[in-house]
Amino acid sequence: MALLGRLDWYNLARTTNWTPGSVTEDELFPPDMSGSMGIPLSKWESYDEPYKQTYPEYVKVQREKDAGAYSVKAALERSEIYEKADPGWQSVLKLHYGAFPRAEYSASTAEARMARFGKAPGMRNMATMGMLDEMRHAQLQLYFPHELCPKDRQFDWAHKSYDTNHWAVVAARHLFDDMMVTRGASEVALGLTFAFETGFTNMQFLGLAADAAEVGDWSFSNMISSIQTDESRHAQIGGPLVAILLENGRKEEAQRIVDMMIWRAWKLFSAVTGAAMDYFTPVADRKMSFKEFMLEWIVSQFERALMDLGLDKPWYWDQLVADLDHASHAMQMGFWFWRPIMWWNTPAGVTAEDRAWLEEKYPGWSESFGTVWDVITDNLLEGKKELTYPETLPMLCNMCQLPIASVPGPAWKVRDFPLEYKGRSYHFCSEGCQWCFEQEPERYAGHLSLIDRFLAGHIQPPNLEGALNYMSLAPGEIGDDAHNYAWVEKVRAARQKAAA
């Protein structure tokens, strides 16, 4: 072979900054779009991405990865993995596909923001590949669930969800839009690639892949693991940026964005991933609890990464760790209680085996969340299903857009964090969410949560029917108990056996 090695020419391919002549530097890189924080062009040229890949390597490696992901799917096409899966796992798939593909597509625009407005040439090239990666993630995660459409109308939400005002999608858009597509290139690199992709996507895509493998859903497991190999490349866009910001005295700005986005991502994932791992996945197939995954993949991972980069632990760190004990349970309770307003069927996940697992993983669960499930279970045993449906709406946080919740039982201390801003009352679920709002109130002030919209009369008629209509949910796709309450009969049998 008489070819150059990639590192022989790699540097030239990222030596592409020039001094503009017919426009100013700020015109070519508007500060708001580039997030340049007053740092001039020349200072960005020391940016050194640790994961180096060239264009020819990219198209070759990615072609091979796709050949793998699509061929596993094709090979397993007739194996009826989906049909044979537990309804709880089917709901994991519905929740995952409704939450992610269209957001992944939006992430390609976030990468494009860095590819155009990043002041570091290496960042622009890495982000160009990142932009393609995110197209891949959207396309894979649309192609796979598409074949499930004929099996269940709820899979239509893999595409449709982001076109709606569904409450969970409003929450997802509020986070992803804040983190990915409404900020300058530097903030995108800090928030999306560093705060989000180095940790949370690992948990969703590797953690859930581990559960999927246990369940026997190889097609899904293989596909989302393959996605994570792309993330592990383009997630490294943020690290070298932090180095430049610190060298130029912008630690405070970097820390602020990182702190905001870790908090915001944590809140959303406590709902999406937390319930999926602790309740939806059949108990026999759970690799670890959500709390264990969080401690391993997020808490310790971030502690190391932040220290390596010269950043500090976020101020709320102890609070976040304390919340690991209950966040997924509160969200799960909401998912099941308000089950008609989901595009998936929420499994209760409270059979005797489930309860034993929950008590083991979350000591004290039986005395807190367990007591609420006791009431629900008793009502179902007594045939009073109507008492297990909500009569009111949950109060939603004006930042994370999720229900304001806490731990039931003797320790019940649900707390609203209210704030008056320019004559309007805002309500937050936590100090963290209120703090995020206070960092840049003008980014959020004009947004209405679904409850705000309800109170403002945007949702008509103001009842469940109006709410379902507003959220584009119709019979045939609205959620119910995933196991059609079969678990209640198991409880009945167990109680009768115990009584006898």
Add this chain to the structure above:
Amino acid sequence: MSEVEVLKPLKTWSHLAKRRRKPSEYEVVSTNLLYNTRDANAPYDLDPDLAMNRWYKQYRNSSPLQHDDWNAFRDPDELVYRTYNMLQDGQETYVFGLFNQFNEREHDKGLEPRWVGTLARIYTPGRYLFHALQMASAYLQQMSPASTITNCAAFQAADSMRWLSHTAYRTKELSLTFTSKGLGEDERKYWEDDAAWQGFRVLMEQVLTTWDWGEAFVALNLVAKPAIEEAVLRKLGEAGRHNGDTLLGMLTDSQLLDAARHRRWATALVKMTLEKSGNAEAIKQWIAKWEPLADQAIDAFCAAMPEVPNAAADAKSATRDFRRSLML
């Protein structure tokens, strides 16, 4: 709600199910993916008056280029991510095969030093130009009003990075044979100061700071790119062949395959916009505004090109042929 119809499972996404034919893979994974077009008042789900929301409302939603259904756009090549990689991996295997073969035959040692001086002046600095195309295409990706358009813009950005990568590779390789030509060193100086490049540099700086998405598309895809492709790819490739640089001619031929694909989607998009009155006028006005800058850039560049008679006239004429084909 008792009389309400119960929805049945569909064979495809509900937005595609209204039609009677089976959707292709391209349609399943490419259509109607943007959600920042759903609420004209708040493209993104935060404060409607957020700076980035104002940016999209002004530069995209209020563009003179308008259509009632941008989602109807289809890429004539129907490329999806996985087929893009198959296509370009094949092309890169071909190009790197050329690099390998020509290196084994010691191609560069046979080049005239005078021609190498020309390469140092008007070929290797081109990586700045191709990178500018990469950046401008990435802007179109973020601002286009339908995912079928943003996909084309994303592939175009990646293709521009491909051209830049070829140039970086050849710059390094040439510098190993010719150590006194400033190869790998002086490109930025040529790009910023040499008369041959100033037209294209100004043109691209102006394109890169054009924020209206419709005008950015017209300036980039209908004017700047055709000018660059005709002068910096086709004519320079000819100059290469006329100066014993067979490799350069074959390399630009491969790059021109990408350029032809970019023109196919741009042509299809223009054709779709002509369904609505007012768009033809807007496009024509933008072309009239940008054409002189592109022509000056071609003139300045081609003046530095040896052994290609009428290079500038041919290149300009070819850009006119392309724009005439749009039937504006």
